[in-house]
Amino acid sequence: MPFFVSAPLAFAPRARGLSLIAALLVVCASSTALAQAWPQRPIKVVIPFPPGGPSDLVMRTVAERILANLKQPIVIENQPGAGGNIGAANVARATPDGYTFLFATDTLLTVNPHVYKTIPFKLDDLKPISVLSSFSQTLVCNPSLGVKTVSELIAKSKTTPLSYASGGAGVPGHLSTELLLSMTGMQMTHIPYKGPAPAMQDVLANQVPCGLLAGPTVLPHVRSGKLTALAVSGQARAPSLPEVPTIEEAGVKGYEADFSLILIAPKQVPDDIVAKFRQAVVDALRTPEATERLRASDQIVIGSTPEQAVAKVAKDFAKWGAVSRKIGLSLD
Structure with missing residues (x-):
């Protein structure tokens, strides 16, 4: 029995069944005609x-x-x-x-x-x-923190209270960092901002030591040496930072946060x-x-x-x- 015909209809009178088939053919024809004419x-x-x-x-x-x-x-x-x-x-x-x-x-x-x-x-x-x-996020820290790798950041978090900036609650940078914390046992306090740009400004000013932020937002400051890029969150390296490893390549096995x-x-x-x-x-x-x-x-x-x-x-x-x-x- 075709999946679109219910049990009661399967035993309906022949005329009723033919009417149903005719109606279905009209619907299908109308749908096909709409698709052929689209877009108008x-x-x-x-x-x-x-x-x-x-x-x-x-x-x-x-x-x-x-x-x-x-x-x-x-x-x-x-x-x-x-x-x-x-x-x-x-x-x-x-x-x-x-x-x-x-x-x-x-x-x-x-x-x-x-x-x-x-x-x-x-x-x-x-x-x-x-x-x-x-796209992925880029994990950056202020150079004054003195870390250049994810493993160094993990070690630092065990001896020093740390915080991280994101573009707001529930955004990719927030969730990506929380996934990283849960997989490594790190403790970092979340500081949310209204967008990645103000978050980046406070990392630059060393008001917050680190952030997992959009690549294009932080790229100029990584290139100038004002921020240190530790890793990117995705499964593959970022096109704009091919020399920076993924977080998984940096040692956190199974980590992947592509958006x-x-x-x-x-x-x-x-x-x-x-x-x-x-x-x-x-x-x-x-x-x-x-x-x-x-x-x-x-x-x-x-x-x-x-x-x-x-x-x-x-x-x-x-x-x-x-x-x-x-x-x-x-x-x-």
């Missing part, structure tokens, strides 16, 4: 964060090439607030006709459900369709439209110009399949859920 107007991509962030940079980098491919412009709409929850809720409620998509940091799906007391959308109302890029930018659709958008839009975005992202621009911002182009995106979200949902519970992180 501009496509809106909601970015649930302020302008100037990684997701904003990536989408603005590829928008023109997507236009050339699909013959319709990309309208980028920043809808910040509540860690991305507001923009995500608006996309989840959007008409699933292929003219509204979401582009966000994966923490929207992997962290927010664990740490916000309520979120204004259901995870099941959204479907990841591609991991477009990945991703994910393209997301309302759940009921037809698969044909999803596939067409995903391919247009991935093709635009894999051009040499786009790839190089992302490398300059410490991002690695991925362009995954929908299945790979779903698997990545599921894996990180479990990992960051455990970290969030361990530190008792809760946000309003």
